[in-house]
Amino acid sequence: MLRPEIITQLQEIVGKPAVLTAKEDLTSYSYDGTATWAHLPDVVVLPTTAEQISRTLKLANENRIPVTPRGAGINVSGGSIPIKGGIVLCTTRMNRILEISKGNMVATVEPGVVLQDFNLALAKEGLFYPPDPQSFLGCTMGGTVAENAGGPYCVKYGVTKQYVVGLEVVLASGHIMKLGGVTVKNRTGYELMMLFTGSEGTLGVITKITVRLIPLPKASKTMMAIFDDMVAGGQAVSNILAAGVVPAKVEFVDNFVIRRIEEMTPMGLPVDANCLILLQTDGSPAAVEAEYVQIVDILKESGAREVKVAKDADEAMAYWKMRSAGFAAVFGAAKTVMAEDVAVPRDKLAEFIKKLGEISERTGFFIQYLGHAGDGNLHPAIFTDINNKEEFARAEKAMEEIFEAALSLGGVLSGEHGIGLEKKRFFSRAMDPVALELMKQIKKMVDPNNILNPGKIWEEEGA
């Protein structure tokens, strides 16, 4: 519980209606997109300016109050959960697009701008911001930068960090700091911007973001390849990349999701297929034509039973909608769905899929997965029930085996969702100990009182 005068001071800073203390409101800021994590904050603060955030952090720092930055609260790693109570600092009311510069091909936004609102505004100008986490209808720009999010387009276009050219960040001390600018090139000093990109709200609060943009691709084509063998599907992805073709998107849908989608919204998918690979190429019309012919050939050579090419934009849209409904298809499937976010080198995809099969056999758990195959980033999921303690413990063990398998292939713990609370117990195993120590020192220096999103990323000493 916070002292009443703290609440009063917060009300002075952001105005009374922007400070929420009712238990009902605290409840609605206690969760994120994960199934199992929840914790009530003591207060929710809804600032509208960097200056308000600065004063809030200063107050929190002086009084050692934990502050959890939050955008839309739809991350899937426990990142925005106020696990130590204190203040949830929510940016959803800072949602102005400040500038879209066609000539300079950059845009500057406040952190609470929702990605899809940004996309729609850019499309009007013929511009394109490629990082496309599949939560684009809800996630905020601040949240995507803090998580360094990526999505299907990242095969060809890269993840969030490849687009951030300028940030404004408020430090725990309350100092407002400007990093980078509006130029695409910038070689002045350390790349501090990257320290905050992907920092999961533990180093500072991002209050302004400048990203570079590219022109909206003129043409695109979507394909759906049907495979009877998942391992062959994985190999096909590696084969395409090895041939020097980089599709805009390469996504993987397994038999479980195919069947669930057909149950939920029938669209004539092959329910007997082992997996589907969805691909898109984009660029100039001529390049798209040439590339898609080559991709279809490689898919067939790699063992695709059939390759369907979307005949128009509507059909293409239907395929991609199906892909994004995959998440719901999986998460509605069991009491507790443990879904992970490992990424492996792209030439190890087939091997990884094989290993997953072996783990499934050994542990007796069905392993479902769906993911960004073109990035080697799969989301293996295990269905269990957190209330069944014995089974849940076994499920956790099986998940550990999946992590081990990914790491042994040169992969990483998290491709895009971040560590948060969900994966911190594996963190030290996946990280060079010297690097981990450096991270801890950086955190100590930037946030000496450990007020910013405490309890995240790595296990605390003595915990």
Place this chain on the structure above:
Amino acid sequence: MTSKAEFEEVKKFEKDLGQCMKCGFCTFWCPVYQEERIESSVARGKNMMVRALLAGDLEYTKEYAERLNKCTLCMTCTANCPAKANIPNIIVAARADKVKAKGVAFPYNIVYRWLLPRRKLFGNVVRFASWFQGIFLPKTQGTIRHLSMFLSALGKGRYIPQIAPRFLRQMVPMVNKPTVANETGIRVGYFTGCMTDFVFPEVGKKVINFLTRHGVEVVVPREQGCCGAPVFLGAGDLATGRKMADTNVKAFADFDYVVADCATCSSAMKDYVKFLADTPERQEAYTKFAGKIKDITEFLVDVLKLPPSAYRAVPEAKGKKVTWHDPCHLNRHMGITRQPREILKSIPDIEYVEMPNADRCCGMAGSFSIYFYDVSQKIADKKMAGIDATGADIVVTDCPGCEFQLIDTTMRHDSPVKVMHIMELLE
């Protein structure tokens, strides 16, 4: 302290309660969230509050009720939910559980429990109010006045249409025979709804007139009452809602079709079976009743199958640009979007233009707009922007509730755009 029986209604929708996997996509679609940008506005947040209540972590408080009530039940969240979780079901059921546990709050208890079920008395009270309105309140432009005592509970200073000097029930006979020779042999019961009866009787006259001219016999059963939407959907009073439902089911027992010109009424009456069927008998009766209900545009297009030539504009609409607003209850609740557009596109003497976001909620939602008039206005302002973008002279719709809101909105914006019921547009 809180026994499980208290959550009886919510438990009927356990699947929806559990189905939400918290992806938060509803934030993009929710009209209330878009204005407030706080989590308790949106389906995910409301559902989580109900889950917390069931888990014993929250209690029935004023704050809980307020957050639960702050929903227009527009169903946009459900329509776009990847998990197909129907959170509005949870909201209605949770309101009902609260009423069971704590009773109905003032002024709901007077108005909804006592007045609305008594149609005649309600009419007299409205009449009384309209009399006061004439004496004490200044007239504003045209037929629009600031509101009087009874409706000022709804009004909070908004512009709303005047109570009709004569109600529909006083103007039309019970049985209205076809006025043309080529009788269709179809006889329908006309459900007039409170708004058409008391506020927009000319719409009702038009409905009867139009149908009888196309060979339909229209009966206006005198025993019919309020549809019950504000009572069981808005206030969560299922017991009173059941009485009203039974009254209407009985009043229309002899008809194959129940035609209504109010999307809210139609959809609420179709929802009797979902929320009010507590016995096998009611289950059967409400199911059968739901099958008879036809929105007027659906009836004209799908049942009567009138040719395009049947639709002509009234003289004052000729040559005008007309746009259409989809009522939530018509569109997402009943799936009717094609029929009104077919009618509008058939009218030769008008220019029909589609509104951007035609299907966006107008923010009325009955008692929602009483309690949360400021949010309601902001939602309506976005609607106004859509209307303005079309350059239309007239916006038509098929729900007197929406009309009410659109009139207020156009007045607030000093907009010359005229608001009409689609039937008023037809000659």
